[in-house]
Amino acid sequence: MIGGALGTALRREGVARQVIAFDCDPAVASRAVERGAADVAVSDLREVADTQIVFVAVPLDQIVAVCRLLISYLSAETILTDVGSVKAPVVASLERIAPPVRFVGGHPMAGNEGSGIEAADPAFLRGRPYVITPTGFTDRQAVTQLADVVRAIGMTPLVMQPEVHDRLAALTSHMPYLVACAAVLSAAAEPESLGVGGPTFEGFARIARSPVTLWGVITRMNRDEVLRALREFRGRLDDIEKSLETNSVEPLLERAHDVGQTFAGLRSR
Amino acid sequence: MIGGALGTALRREGVARQVIAFDCDPAVASRAVERGAADVAVSDLREVADTQIVFVAVPLDQIVAVCRLLISYLSAETILTDVGSVKAPVVASLERIAPPVRFVGGHPMAGNEGSGIEAADPAFLRGRPYVITPTGFTDRQAVTQLADVVRAIGMTPLVMQPEVHDRLAALTSHMPYLVACAAVLSAAAEPESLGVGGPTFEGFARIARSPVTLWGVITRMNRDEVLRALREFRGRLDDIEKSLETNSVEPLLERAHDVGQTFAGLRSR
Numbered sequence: 001m002i003g004g005a006l007g008t009a010l011r012r013e014g015v016a017r018q019v020i021a022f023d024c025d026p027a028v029a030s031r032a033v034e035r036g037a038a039d040v041a042v043s044d045l046r047e048v049a050d051t052q053i054v055f056v057a058v059p060l061d062q063i064v065a066v067c068r069l070l071i072s073y074l075s076a077e078t079i080l081t082d083v084g085s086v087k088a089p090v091v092a093s094l095e096r097i098a099p100p101v102r103f104v105g106g107h108p109m110a111g112n113e114g115s116g117i118e119a120a121d122p123a124f125l126r127g128r129p130y131v132i133t134p135t136g137f138t139d140r141q142a143v144t145q146l147a148d149v150v151r152a153i154g155m156t157p158l159v160m161q162p163e164v165h166d167r168l169a170a171l172t173s174h175m176p177y178l179v180a181c182a183a184v185l186s187a188a189a190e191p192e193s194l195g196v197g198g199p200t201f202e203g204f205a206r207i208a209r210s211p212v213t214l215w216g217v218i219t220r221m222n223r224d225e226v227l228r229a230l231r232e233f234r235g236r237l238d239d240i241e242k243s244l245e246t247n248s249v250e251p252l253l254e255r256a257h258d259v260g261q262t263f264a265g266l267r268s269r
Numbered sequence: 270m271i272g273g274a275l276g277t278a279l280r281r282e283g284v285a286r287q288v289i290a291f292d293c294d295p296a297v298a299s300r301a302v303e304r305g306a307a308d309v310a311v312s313d314l315r316e317v318a319d320t321q322i323v324f325v326a327v328p329l330d331q332i333v334a335v336c337r338l339l340i341s342y343l344s345a346e347t348i349l350t351d352v353g354s355v356k357a358p359v360v361a362s363l364e365r366i367a368p369p370v371r372f373v374g375g376h377p378m379a380g381n382e383g384s385g386i387e388a389a390d391p392a393f394l395r396g397r398p399y400v401i402t403p404t405g406f407t408d409r410q411a412v413t414q415l416a417d418v419v420r421a422i423g424m425t426p427l428v429m430q431p432e433v434h435d436r437l438a439a440l441t442s443h444m445p446y447l448v449a450c451a452a453v454l455s456a457a458a459e460p461e462s463l464g465v466g467g468p469t470f471e472g473f474a475r476i477a478r479s480p481v482t483l484w485g486v487i488t489r490m491n492r493d494e495v496l497r498a499l500r501e502f503r504g505r506l507d508d509i510e511k512s513l514e515t516n517s518v519e520p521l522l523e524r525a526h527d528v529g530q531t532f533a534g535l536r537s538r
Binding site for chain 2: 109110111112124128129131158160164165167168169171172173175176177178179180181182183184185186187188189190192193194195196197198199200201202203204205206207208209210212213215216219220223226227229230232233234235236237239240241244245247249250252253254255256257259260261262263264266267
């Protein structure tokens, strides 16, 4: 999904002279070409040896293994980057094994509840943040080059430490996903309730039906930050519950409303 | 928002010979006509005396007062119905004072995060449930007539007791709203986090920025069911948190995924 969306955007914006698709399933790489996500599909990794940037868009728990395999094919000019949803452990593993290949961790904060090439849609990238997570070991020029590519496809590069990414992603993505799961499970305790679900429930149900295998790995690899975010969440839910009991919930709802407005303002800029 | 959407749908589907708009602010009623949500705007309640159905689409805490005022203008042939988000207290008050006017409680499970006539969009009604909440005091024929109108505008009538509606609405709407507020407040504890918010956070932020005055009244009027739904939610969140600690979260995520799929299946039928 993310690889296909990036490939399509790179081609549409004329950023890349050529986009090459590789997948362990050759049919998927061919499908990427048919959908306009790549110029050519290759089945031999030697054919990616001369690329300027390799985007590794594979399941989070396979990024390190796939990059390890790739590195022997790449030259020192190549920038190797991943799009995984958890950064600290991936970056820590790869910055040790990548050199002389230049590795930079990345995470486009975009997507939908689907997965695979058929769910790839470059529209979901536009205007969204693309986090880039260098460390003291990262080649500065590679960071600049990746940020330039990110801007060229209409996304906003945000440079931060891998650990900061993981804390913020736990708060804005991993915790909200788990909270949506808990909410739909509570509603399902009354089987009739699904029949009356309106737009609020629809949003939660959409989040809950995103791929379980992906989320199982994300929440495991970022467990400490996820548990910390859940503790923060419980504190805010306690505040809301107490204020309901004393008929004074509005000030908290106002603050939540303001956060929602601020966020909408950031996205529409 | 709801009144304007219903008026537009009633006119488009040719269900009503005439749709009459009344608002305490005459400019709003005129705007409804301009937007195609009504055929005429009136500023004197005597002009609604002969209507077959009156939809009272006003803030939840004003429904009873507005209906009390309206009743003296209406004939025994008129069906009086509201679109409030909490049903038991509204229905209990109105079924005592409405006769000989025939009152039926109702709640279209539809809308967006906006409010007012400018946010009215009949598209959000299509395919959605419209809960109708008769009691032992309700005229059966009025229920049938309202259900026919609901079907004619492409919505699905669901008949249930007011108390059942309020329990299910707490689980699928009121609790999820509060949970979304708690989640955006937790994220906002780290000001940088808003910058990295992706599609999951966007859904939560959209819910959190729906009108606070509306939600303050809803959560107050349905407080017992809301608190019960929050307790159920906390139980499911505890389950998820414990399973994260023992690296066994997938079965719960699978169940949440299945609820999300089931819900999507119900809506696409």
